[in-house]
Amino acid sequence: GNSVTQMEGPVTLSEEAFLTINCTYTATGYPSLFWYVQYPGEGLQLLLKATKADDKGSNKGFEATYRKETTSFHLEKGSVQVSDSAVYFCALDSGGGADGLTFGKGTHLIIQP
Amino acid sequence: GAGVSQTPSNKVTEKGKYVELRCDPISGHTALYWYRQSLGQGPEFLIYFQGTGAADDSGLPNDRFFAVRPEGSVSTLKIQRTERGDSAVYLCANSLLRGRTDTQYFGPGTRLTVL
Numbered sequence: 266g267n268s269v270t271q272m273e274g275p276v277t278l279s280e281e282a283f284l285t286i287n288c289t290y291t292a293t294g295y296p297s298l299f300w301y302v303q304y305p306g307e308g309l310q311l312l313l314k315a316t317k318a319d320d321k322g323s324n325k326g327f328e329a330t331y332r333k334e335t336t337s338f339h340l341e342k343g344s345v346q347v348s349d350s351a352v353y354f355c356a357l358d359s360g361g362g363a364d365g366l367t368f369g370k371g372t373h374l375i376i377q378p
Numbered sequence: 379g380a381g382v383s384q385t386p387s388n389k390v391t392e393k394g395k396y397v398e399l400r401c402d403p404i405s406g407h408t409a410l411y412w413y414r415q416s417l418g419q420g421p422e423f424l425i426y427f428q429g430t431g432a433a434d435d436s437g438l439p440n441d442r443f444f445a446v447r448p449e450g451s452v453s454t455l456k457i458q459r460t461e462r463g464d465s466a467v468y469l470c471a472n473s474l475l476r477g478r479t480d481t482q483y484f485g486p487g488t489r490l491t492v493l
Contacts, residue, residue, distance in 0.1 A: 360478025
């Protein structure tokens with residue numbers, strides 16, 4: 266079956282630090298990969314996505330590259346801000362109408378001023 | 379509407395009671411999903427509708443859970459004989475079509491607490 270593994274949190278960084286949140290996956294076929302973000306008190310929002318190997322998704326200074334050879338989709342940002350504090354979820358969709366999205370457990374990111 | 383809405387935002391009930399959770403999707407988005415998110419976990423898939431019919435209900439944990447979408451728009455998740463283990467946030471999501479590249483847009487969720 267499909268599965269997503271992401272690094273355990275919480276991850277605590279200082280403002281302007283470099284961020285990496287690791288995500289690896291197991292899936293049948295050729296899934297699409299997603300990063301969703303949940304800000305405090307808000308619902309899940311799509312942050313970025315990539316639909317095929319070597320694609321790079323980007324949004325709000327965040328980037329992630331779909332690496333089929335390492336089955337990874339690591340989230341990076343060059344300089345984090347306090348407002349980036351949130352829970353980040355890696356997810357995959359293998360399509361075909363089955364199972365919906367498969368999510369990781371989430372990584373709580375805390376940015377200190 | 380502008381996005382997916384869910385009602386109620388919070389529901390507290392007693393063990394053994396019946397509850398209904400409602401999802402109002404984005405107009406014209408044909409694919410609708412229900413997920414359950416337990417504390418400290420990612421959302422877990424429950425059921426998917428394409429139009430009015432449940433195309434995949436493989437994630438429903440047992441026969442106490444049931445969902446309908448009679449007119450292909452609003453959906454209701456129904457839980458019979460609630461148990462304390464059913465306490466979670468129930469999320470509804472919507473996508474324009476059902477394909478692996480389509481983005482799912484999530485509602486704010488209903489937090490269910492079973493006492």
